[in-house]
Amino acid sequence: MTDPVRILVVDDNEDILSTFYEFFSSMGYTVKTAVDGFVALKLLRDKANSFDALITDLVMPNISGVGLISIVKKEYPDIKIIAITGYGDKPGALASEAEADMVLFKPIDLFKIEAKVAELLNLESRT
Amino acid sequence: MTTPLIGVSKSILKIKELISHVANTCLNVLITGETGVGKEVVAQNLYEESIRSSQNFVKINCAALPETLLESELFGYEKGAFTGAHRKRHGKFKTADKGVLFLDEIGDMPMALQSKMLHVLQSGEFSPLGSDQDFKTDAWVIAATNHNLEERIAAKKFREDLFYRLNIIKIDIPPLRNRTEDIPALVEYYSRIYQTEFGMDQVEKPNTEVMEKLCAYTWPGNIRQLQNCIKKQMVLNSWDKIFAELFSENLTLHNSPASDIPAHPPLANGTSPNATLEEGALIAEFVDLSTSSEKLFEDISLKKIKKMASDRVEREVIIFVLKKVGWNRSKAAKILKISYKTLLYKMTEFKIQPPVK
Numbered sequence: 001m002t003d004p005v006r007i008l009v010v011d012d013n014e015d016i017l018s019t020f021y022e023f024f025s026s027m028g029y030t031v032k033t034a035v036d037g038f039v040a041l042k043l044l045r046d047k048a049n050s051f052d053a054l055i056t057d058l059v060m061p062n063i064s065g066v067g068l069i070s071i072v073k074k075e076y077p078d079i080k081i082i083a084i085t086g087y088g089d090k091p092g093a094l095a096s097e098a099e100a101d102m103v104l105f106k107p108i109d110l111f112k113i114e115a116k117v118a119e120l121l122n123l124e125s126r127t
Numbered sequence: 128m129t130t131p132l133i134g135v136s137k138s139i140l141k142i143k144e145l146i147s148h149v150a151n152t153c154l155n156v157l158i159t160g161e162t163g164v165g166k167e168v169v170a171q172n173l174y175e176e177s178i179r180s181s182q183n184f185v186k187i188n189c190a191a192l193p194e195t196l197l198e199s200e201l202f203g204y205e206k207g208a209f210t211g212a213h214r215k216r217h218g219k220f221k222t223a224d225k226g227v228l229f230l231d232e233i234g235d236m237p238m239a240l241q242s243k244m245l246h247v248l249q250s251g252e253f254s255p256l257g258s259d260q261d262f263k264t265d266a267w268v269i270a271a272t273n274h275n276l277e278e279r280i281a282a283k284k285f286r287e288d289l290f291y292r293l294n295i296i297k298i299d300i301p302p303l304r305n306r307t308e309d310i311p312a313l314v315e316y317y318s319r320i321y322q323t324e325f326g327m328d329q330v331e332k333p334n335t336e337v338m339e340k341l342c343a344y345t346w347p348g349n350i351r352q353l354q355n356c357i358k359k360q361m362v363l364n365s366w367d368k369i370f371a372e373l374f375s376e377n378l379t380l381h382n383s384p385a386s387d388i389p390a391h392p393p394l395a396n397g398t399s400p401n402a403t404l405e406e407g408a409l410i411a412e413f414v415d416l417s418t419s420s421e422k423l424f425e426d427i428s429l430k431k432i433k434k435m436a437s438d439r440v441e442r443e444v445i446i447f448v449l450k451k452v453g454w455n456r457s458k459a460a461k462i463l464k465i466s467y468k469t470l471l472y473k474m475t476e477f478k479i480q481p482p483v484k
């Protein structure tokens with residue numbers, strides 16, 4: 001057995017967050033959640049944490065998903081990034097510009113997202 | 128010198144923390160909040176905490192200038208770009224290179240310029256008026272507005288794509304009435320500053336009762352209004368007087384029953400002087416209320432009505448004073464505290480003529 005994959009999920013909708021948390025935990029991932037980019041940034045800057053992948057919504061207060069992606073790309077280049085957007089392609093285009101590894105559009109099913117995470121990390125998908 | 132962000136409320140502490148986390152990212156920032164809440168203070172603190180603090184902080188007010196002037200201010204122009212462009216001039220984007228460009232009142236930027244701004248933010252390049260050359264810019268863009276931009280977008284007054292471009296980091300400053308814990312700290316800070324400024328001896332601290340009243344007030348002008356009150360207190364030394372003014376203004380603004388409004392002087396066109404002030408009567412003097420609401424809504428313009436109302440009052444006051452001084456215009460100008468020239472101008476504008484003898 002290898003170490004569990006550590007992911008950080010960011011969304012300002014708490015229901016979505018807990019759904020992600022339940023799902024990825026049940027798939028054997030270690031999951032942390034944050035309600036906006038600012039909370040996420042503080043988790044990232046906390047030395048006690050380290051993450052393999054980031055799954056983030058785009059439109060959020062304080063630090064948006066786009067902002068978070070730019071910061072992570074620069075300061076934590078090893079973390080793989082999946083952006084999820086539900087607001088048409090405007091912020092979506094910004095997310096690609098900020099070099100998210102992948103931009104997915106809502107609604108999207110969780111198994112698909114998990115498969116993408118596994119693909120980005122060169123893992124066998126757990127399903 | 129940069130004003131420190133004074134306050135102990137949760138929201139101010141969070142804003143300070145956010146500033147320290149993003150000051151070195153150079154990501155576009157959008158600062159929102161009512162007038163006087165401290166948007167510019169936040170912008171300056173971002174700059175001050177960043178590695179750009181040794182470079183320029185360049186501010187431009189997007190509401191204060193007409194479109195073409197705003198454009199040339201932002202991007203600069205080449206010699207001969209338009210009549211009057213006798214020599215080349217650098218724009219703010221150039222001056223702010225490697226530093227900060229603070230776009231104040233961005234919500235009021237004309238649509239055409241918004242497109243140009245979007246282009247610069249996307250490409251990182253701009254081109255001065257009359258130039259066919261593109262220049263790279265590395266300005267950290269911080270924008271502020273007291274408009275609700277989502278509403279402006281819905282009203283087609285603001286570009287959605289520009290909004291997303293700017294809204295990478297969003298700092299929303301709540302109004303002072305929603306963070307009254309900050310009031311004592313602000314009062315103390317500014318009392319000390321003004322005390323030194325006015326060269327006064329120790330000033331008394333407001334007692335608990337005064338502080339409670341300060342915290343109960345709604346502060347529509349936020350910290351700027353609080354500052355003015357503290358200044359006034361230094362001069363008047365009477366919180367009672369200040370509160371009397373504050374709370375009475377509040378009354379007439381928000382919940383004055385119509386009967387409290389002093390009866391209005393009758394109109395020249397023969398409205399009955401005894402007409403009761405029913406709802407809309409005052410308004411009817413400036414717009415025709417009997418038309419369809421569609422037409423009516425088109426006719427109603429606060430700016431226009433304000434002008435009409437103030438013109439009418441000005442005219443009355445000028446005639447009143449002129450009569451008192453036997454139509455001696457230089458005396459009247461002195462009493463009205465306007466220049467002689469202004470008085471003559473206003474007399475022409477309002478068609479005021481001395482009675483023929």
Ligand SMILES: Nc1ncnc2c1ncn2[C@@H]1O[C@H](COP(=O)(O)OP(=O)(O)OP(=O)(O)O)[C@@H](O)[C@H]1O
Nearest residue numbers: 130131132133162163164165166167168273350351
């Ligand atoms: N937290 C604060 N601590 C100390 N001073 C403050 C604070 N917030 C605002 N001020 C002061 O209040 C005044 C108004 O602030 P500022 O000019 O930043 O407001 P603003 O939000 O830009 O208003 P406007 O929308 O009218 O431009 C300034 O003199 C500023 O120094």
Ligand SMILES: [Mg+2]
Nearest residue numbers: 166167231271
């Ligand atoms: Mg301002």
